[in-house]
Each structure stands twice: as C-alpha cells, then as structure tokens.
Amino acid sequence: QVHLKESRGGSVQAGGSLRLSCAASGYTYSTSCMGWFRQAPGKEREGVAIINSDGSTVYADSVKGRFTLSQDSAKNTLYLQMNNLKPRGTAVYSCTAEGYPFCTYCSTGYCSMYSAATFGYWGQGTPVPVSS
Numbered sequence: 001q002v003h004l005k006e007s008r009g010g011s012v013q014a015g016g017s018l019r020l021s022c023a024a025s026g027y028t029y030s031t032s033c034m035g036w037f038r039q040a041p042g043k044e045r046e047g048v049a050i051i052n053s054d055g056s057t058v059y060a061d062s063v064k065g066r067f068t069l070s071q072d073s074a075k076n077t078l079y080l081q082m083n084n085l086k087p088r089g090t091a092v093y094s095c096t097a098e099g100y101p102f103c104t105y106c107s108t109g110y111c112s113m114y115s116a117a118t119f120g121y122w123g124q125g126t127p128v129p130v131s132s
Helices: none
Strands: 003-006 018-025 033-039 046-051 057-059 067-072 077-082 091-098 104-107 110-113 126-128
Touching: 003 091, 018 033, 018 091, 018 126, 033 067, 033 077, 046 067, 046 077, 046 110, 057 067, 057 110
Parallel strands: none
Antiparallel strands: 003 018, 018 077, 033 046, 033 091, 046 057, 067 077, 091 126, 104 110
C-alpha cells in the first residue's frame, strides 16, 4: 500500500520561495511515476509537475522556469522547489503517485501530464496561500 505524506505548506508573499516535500512509503521509484497537482479555490485540479521512473520531468507551462522537482531515493522523498511564487499559485498542493513508469506523453515535441484521474495514490494536500 502506497502512502504519501506532504510537508506543511505555508503562507508566502508573491516573489517568495517555498519547498514542499512528499514522503512516500510502499513505493518503488524505479517503476513508478510521481508528482504534484494543485487545486485553486473554485477551479479544477491541475497538474504542476511529474517525474517519470527514468527521471524525466514535465512541468505545467505556468510554472516552467520557476518550479523544480527532485527526488531523494534514499529518503523516499519527492521535493517541489517553488520560486518566484505568484498569487495565482494560491492552491492546495497534493502529492500523487501511480505504478506506471511514465505518466506523461509527448506529441509533436510538446509533452503533457496525464490527468489527475490517472493517479491512484494521493497525499492529504497542503494549502499554499500566496499573498500579493
């Protein structure tokens, strides 16, 4: 049974940085994908970033260049470093995982993340309010 637990988020001012972590148990990095989604008030859940089993990553256009995924396999932990946060980034951020080696797909040079419905394992979510 996969269990995911996110670190607490916290309030951040626009332009600030925050690092979220997701500790995983019962999870095999070598054969699975993992990542983050977020849900803003009144909006649908959207993908933020995914890391595949081969270490390849895909980011949402809205966070490219500002957010970075990394893994510490020894600690079974996934990190999301968020820099230059913007008020529109205010959302509940949730860690997710699934037992597929790839959870992204590419077409004509553009890569996208699978939808939230693809993922069977979720953390409890952590709110990240970004104030202007």
